Amino acid sequence: MATLTPAALAFLADQRLGRLATTGADGKPHVVPTSFRHNPELETIDVGGFHVETTKKYRDVQANPRAAIVVDDLVSVDPWTPRMLEIRGRAEALPTGGKALGNGFGDALIRIHPERVNSFGIEEPD
Numbered sequence: 001m002a003t004l005t006p007a008a009l010a011f012l013a014d015q016r017l018g019r020l021a022t023t024g025a026d027g028k029p030h031v032v033p034t035s036f037r038h039n040p041e042l043e044t045i046d047v048g049g050f051h052v053e054t055t056k057k058y059r060d061v062q063a064n065p066r067a068a069i070v071v072d073d074l075v076s077v078d079p080w081t082p083r084m085l086e087i088r089g090r091a092e093a094l095p096t097g098g099k100a101l102g103n104g105f106g107d108a109l110i111r112i113h114p115e116r117v118n119s120f121g122i123e124e125p126d
Contacts, residue, residue, distance in 0.1 A: 001089075002114040003043065008085055011071070011122045012038050012045075018071040020047055020110070022060035022091070032057055035105065036069060045069055045087055045112040046097075048105035058093050061110050067091035069112060075121070083121035089114045 004012070020034045034057070036047045047069065052058050061067055068088040075081040090113045097109055 001043070002087075002117045004038070004087075004114065004117060005123065007123050008117065008119060009038060011083065011085055011119075012036075015071045015073065018047075018069045020057055021068040021070070022057050023064045023066065024056070024060045025063035030056055030060055034069075036071070037105075039111070042111070043114070045114065046105075047110040047112065048108070050106045052106055052110065053093075053095060053108035058108065058110060061091045061093040065091050065093075067110065067112050081121065084119065085122060086116075086118040087112060087114045088116045 016035065017033055018036045019031055021029060021031045023029055034047050035049050036045055039046045066089070068086060070084065070086045072082060072084040075083060092111045093108070094111055095108050097107070
């Protein structure tokens with residue numbers, strides 16, 4: 001399991017929207033904007049929204065339990081200063097637990113267990 005650095009956690013705490021990538025049972029990719037939260041007790045990324053259990057992303061995770069989420073922003077356009085965090089890992093489609101997270105989460109959620117973390121523009125230079 002990959003761990004998130006303090007800089008990555010601080011970046012995630014300031015963001016509200018990410019892009020979730022899943023693969024359906026037919027092998028076709030699917031990418032959608034979504035809300036998310038870092039779960040510090042489980043060290044996971046919890047993806048939610050209203051009625052998430054009725055969505056393609058939820059069905060995709062049920063069929064293929066792998067997912068990735070990308071969270072990015074632009075610090076500046078002049079000079080061009082993007083930041084990005086990509087988290088890939090095993091995913092679970094959970095029918096309950098989202099409401100406890102609040103902030104627009106319905107009851108169901110998708111939980112990503114980080115196995116690989118890539119970042120750009122987030123970590124402080126050595």
